[in-house]
Amino acid sequence: MEPVTHFMTGAVLSRSGFNRKAAYATLAMTLAAEAPDLDVLWSLKGPVAGLEYHRGWTHTFLGVPFEAAIVTGAVWLIHRLLQRRAMPRASHYGEPDPPVRWMRIYWFSVIALLSHILLDWTNNYGVRPFFPFNPRWYEGSIVFIFEPVMFLLLLAALTAPALFGLVGSEVGARRSPYRGRGWAIAALTGIVGLWSLRFVERQKAMELTRQAGLRQEQIVRMTADPFPGNPFRWQTVTETPLAFQVARVNTLTGEVSSSSQADVYYKPPSTLAALVAKRSWLGHVYLDWSQFPLVNDIGETEDGLTTVTFRDLRFLYGTSILGRDGVPLAGTVFVNGDRRVDHMEMNGHIQR
Structure with missing residues (x-):
């Protein structure tokens, strides 16, 4: 997924309840949720180097414990800096702040890092979570690299509590600490629901392509790739011994569109x-x-x-x-x- 979605996912995860368990939970989880994409720095050595190392060891289960330690260390440095400058952490309207618990921060960072791998698996670029023991790429191909519905759900979870808090303050309502837990849980539940719908529609897109019989040759393999926003619109790629054929599928109407000339790529x-x-x-x-x-x-x-x-x-x-x-x-x-x-x-x- 693109970086903003990763950042917001970490923040929403924290608001679902983790921020009540330890100070700096939101900061740590927001940073950890995007930390694996630091491998884009390999692009400084050139575009081929960027392709080789992008979604490399920073996107693996083996790398997660080390990245969590780095994120926890970065948060610890920020904590020490705030202490030296005598800058108190923001209070929650008279409620006691959660304690600074570094082991919890570490494990919360692990959860946010795993969310990054999961989100990247959902698009069609893929990840290699078991590298170097298993170099195979895995991809769910259920959402586009930028999914507007996910983006809006996460954005609503982060902004709606503040907006409703302003309305409440105007009428004199008591502002509760750690607002937004319900919004965060609702957004995360909505995302899982979206993934479930897209998974079902992806299988349907491939089945409709098979039924259309675009190629009379034996099908070697097939995939369906998502378009952003519309869970009923897909692109399928069908491989046969001699060629590939691309088609556009609308699972809502059952329409399969493909040109026998422009959308067929013979193996050179x-x-x-x-x-x-x-x-x-x-x-x-x-x-x-x-x-x-x-x-x-x-x-x-x-x-x-x-x-x-x-x-x-x-x-x-x-x-x-x-x-x-x-x-x-x-x-x-x-x-x-x-x-x-x-x-x-x-x-x-x-x-x-």
Whole structure:
């Protein structure tokens, strides 16, 4: 998921009751809920390095205990800084503040870190939670990387208590401590309900695609990928021995839309340049991650370099805007006349 959703998830989790058990629970859980995405710093070494290490060890069960310790240490430093500056923690309207309990902060951070892995599993990019013991990618593919319904539920859980608190203060109502627990629990319950609906609709989208019989060949495998906002709109990718076919499915109406020309991608032959590209750094990383890779040798450039493109058919969103060659998470390897890699690009950015 995108960062703001992760941050808000940590804060809402804390408001569901954890913030009553230990001071700094909300701070720790909010930070921990987004901490695994610090691996984006690998992108400073180039786009291929970013692809290789994104959702790496920071998104694994093995890394969670160490990340929780780092988050707890960061909160401890903030606590010490506040003490040195003699800055008291905010009181809760005459109610006693929860005590500072570092072991609880540590375990609350573990819970928030696990929420990050769970949320990333729900989209179609995937995670490797058992790495390095099991390098397999797992993806639920039930929500888009940005899901508006989830976002609004989390936002409501964080803002509604404050708004209703303002209304209550105008009429002289007593402001209760730790407001928002009911809103937080309702938002989390709503998200689980949304996931359940999307899981059912995803299975239905694949079944409708099978019934449509778009390909007369034997189906090797199939996936369905979500669109944002609408739980009844899906993109399916069907693999057969000779080709891939993309379709758009509306599970509410049962409509399956696919062009026998524009939406069919025949598996290209393995040219010498394509084989060189597959053995490159980008090729190795991309094929390790991609679930439905399409590797095309599209010929020579004016500089005499052979261009080999890497695309994953799960990410053909917005092709009417970006164009067929503007697929997100696409890579390119340029092979020279000596059949060596000249340079590599990811999403148009050159790996230095």
